[in-house]
Amino acid sequence: DAKTTQPNSMESNEEEPVHLPCNHSTISGTDYIHWYRQLPSQGPEYVIHGLTSNVNNRMASLAIAEDRKSSTLILHRATLRDAAVYYCILCLYTGTASKLTFGTGTRLQVTL
C-alpha cells in the first residue's frame, strides 16, 4: 500500500494560518488523498479529500502538487478547537471497498 509521511508535530498561534504537509511519493493514479483529524478522546473526523485538483470546504483547503507526490492541508485561521492529530491518508480502492491506512499523523498544537 502507498504510504504517507507527515511531521510528528507542529505548533501554531491562534488566528494564524497553518500549513500541514504530507508526502506520498508512491501514490497511484487512482488513490484519493484524504485528511482526517482526531480530537482527544474522539473518533476521527473527516476534513477534506481530493484527487488531482485543489479543494476547498468550510473547514480547510487542500493543495495537491501537480505530480501528486505531496499535498498540504491549509487551515486558514487556526483556533484552539483545531488542536488535534491530523492524518493524511491515501484511500485505496480495492475494487470492492475503499480502505484507509492511518499513519501516526501530525499533532497540531495551537496556542494563544
Place this chain on the structure above:
Amino acid sequence: NAGVTQTPKFRILKIGQSMTLQCTQDMNHNYMYWYRQDPGMGLKLIYYSVGAGITDKGEVPNGYNVSRSTTEDFPLRLELAAPSQTSVYFCASSKGQGNQPQHFGDGTRLSIL
C-alpha cells in the same frame, strides 16, 4: 442526527471472556468498518462490510468476528479476550468508495485484564 453510535463506551473484560461491541448507523450507508487504535498509534482496519451479508478481513482480523445482517448494524465479536486486544475500537460507515468520507463513532475503550 445520531450518525454512528457505538456501545458500550467503556468495558473491562477478563482474559478468556467474550463480548460483542455494537455499532449502528442511521445514514443508510452501505459500507461499514471496524478499526482498532492502540495508544499513540494510528487506526488499523479489522473488518469491513460492503453491504448486508458481505464482510471481509482487514489488516488485523485475528481474534475477531463480524456479521452484517442489516444495513444499519455491524457488531464486532471477541470470542476469547486476550490482553493484546486492549485498545480503543472505532466503527465507521461510508456511502461508497474512494471519494466518499468515512463517518466515525466515538469509540469503545476496552481493557482486558
